Amino acid sequence: MIHKLFFNKNSHLIFDLFLNKTISSLYNGKVSNALTQRNYTTKNLIDSDFKSIYITKDIPNYFTFTPKDANTKFKEVLQYNGYLLNLSGYTNATDFINSTLNKRNRKNLNSKTNRLHENHNISSQVFFGSIDKQEYDRIFEDFYKLLNARFKKKKMYNRYLPNWNDLQASTFQKIQDRNASLHVIYDNSNPIAITLNFHLNDIVFSHIQTYDMNYSKYNMGDISMVHHIEWLINNHISIFDLSMGKTYYKEKWSNHTYHFFYHIFYNKRSIISRLSARVIALELKLLQFLRNKNIIGKLFMFDKLIYTYKSKVVKQ
Numbered sequence: 229m230i231h232k233l234f235f236n237k238n239s240h241l242i243f244d245l246f247l248n249k250t251i252s253s254l255y256n257g258k259v260s261n262a263l264t265q266r267n268y269t270t271k272n273l274i275d276s277d278f279k280s281i282y283i284t285k286d287i288p289n290y291f292t293f294t295p296k297d298a299n300t301k302f303k304e305v306l307q308y309n310g311y312l313l314n315l316s317g318y319t320n321a322t323d324f325i326n327s328t329l330n331k332r333n334r335k336n337l338n339s340k341t342n343r344l345h346e347n348h349n350i351s352s353q354v355f356f357g358s359i360d361k362q363e364y365d366r367i368f369e370d371f372y373k374l375l376n377a378r379f380k381k382k383k384m385y386n387r388y389l390p391n392w393n394d395l396q397a398s399t400f401q402k403i404q405d406r407n408a409s410l411h412v413i414y415d416n417s418n419p420i421a422i423t424l425n426f427h428l429n430d431i432v433f434s435h436i437q438t439y440d441m442n443y444s445k446y447n448m449g450d451i452s453m454v455h456h457i458e459w460l461i462n463n464h465i466s467i468f469d470l471s472m473g474k475t476y477y478k479e480k481w482s483n484h485t486y487h488f489f490y491h492i493f494y495n496k497r498s499i500i501s502r503l504s505a506r507v508i509a510l511e512l513k514l515l516q517f518l519r520n521k522n523i524i525g526k527l528f529m530f531d532k533l534i535y536t537y538k539s540k541v542v543k544q
Contacts, residue, residue, distance in 0.1 A: 237278055237282045238285055242286040246426040247435070249428070250273060250274050252273065252274050252284050253274060253275055257269055257273060258293075259291055261290060261291060263290045280498060280500065281492065281493065281505060283492050288310055289486050289488070290312075290486050299496075304489050304490070306488075306489055307490055308487075308488055308516065311471070311485055311486075312469045313468040313483060321457040324457055327483070340446045340447045341446075344443070364400055365396075368399075370418075371422045372392050374440055374441075409424075411425065411456060413451070421443075421452045430464070430465055431465070432465050433471065434470050450481075456468060470482060492505045
C-alpha cells in the first residue's frame with residue numbers, strides 16, 4: 229500500500245486519544261464531542277512536524293478537531309464504520325436493553341444468563357481506581373492465555389499479543405489513575421471473561437475483550453455487555469465506544485453507528501506533496517470500496533493471511 233510503504237509519518241488518533249490522552253500537534257489540542265456536547269483538552273501532543281505528507285488515521289466523526297494552523301491543508305477521506313452505545317438518558321440497564329434488543333434477543337439473553345448462574349458460581353468485579361498488583365498480574369496472565377487461545381482457534385493474527393508485556397506494564401498505573409479499567413467475570417476465582425477499557429471523561433473505549441471458550445454456549449460477550457451497561461450508567465458514563473470492525477455483536481448492541489475518517493496533511497507549496505495526497509486519497513477510497521463489497525474483510529482477510537504466514541515461518 230502506497231501510504232504505508234512511502235509515508236510512515238502517521239498516527240492513529242482514536243488509540244492515541246483514549247490510551248494516552250494525546251493527539252497530533254497539527255491540531256490545537258481541543259476536542260469536542262458532538263454526541264454529549266462535552267469539550268476536552270489534551271495537553272500532551274505528538275510531534276507531527278512534516279515537510280510533505282502526514283496522515284492522521286482513525287478519526288471518529290463524533291469528535292471535532294481543529295488544525296492548529298488555519299492555513300494547514302488536509303484531505304479528509306471517509307473510511308469504515310464505528311459502533312457505540314449512547315447511554316445518555318437511560319437510568320438503568322433494563323431500559324437500554326429493552327429499547328435496543330428485540331424480543332428474541334432479550335429472551336435468549338435471559339435464558340443464557342440464568343443457565344450460567346445455575347451451573348456456575350459467578351461473580352464480577354470492576355477494577356477502576358485501585359487494584360492489587362498481584363491480582364492485576366494474575367488477571368493479565370489469564371487475559372493473555374484466553375485471548376491467545378481464542379485467536380489460535382480462529383486462526384487469526386492478533387495485533388496486541390506480540391506486545392503484551394508492554395501493555396501490561398503501562399496499564400497498571402492507568403487503572404490506579406482512573407484512566408483505564410478491567411471488567412472481570414469469575415467462575416469461583418477463575419476469570420472467564422475479561423475486558424480492558426480506557427476512559428476519557430464521559431466516554432469509555434472498549435479496547436480488548438475475550439472470554440474462556442469453554443463458556444461459549446452462554447454467549448459471554450452478551451453477559452459481559454450487561455455488566456458493562458449497569459456499571460457505566462451507575463457511573464454516569466454517556467458513551468461506550470466499541471470502535472471499528474463490523475460484527476454481529478456490535479451491530480446488535482450499538483444504538484449509534486458513526487464513521488471514521490483519515491486526514492491527509494500535505495504541503496500546499498509542494499507539487500509533489502499535493503499529488504501524493506491525492507494519490508493516497510484515491511488509494512484509501514479504493515480500499516474502502518473493496519471493504520464495502522466484502523472483498524476486504526470477508527473474502528480477503530489480512531489477519532488470517534498474517535497468521536498463516538507467521539505459522540509457516542515458525543515451522544521452518
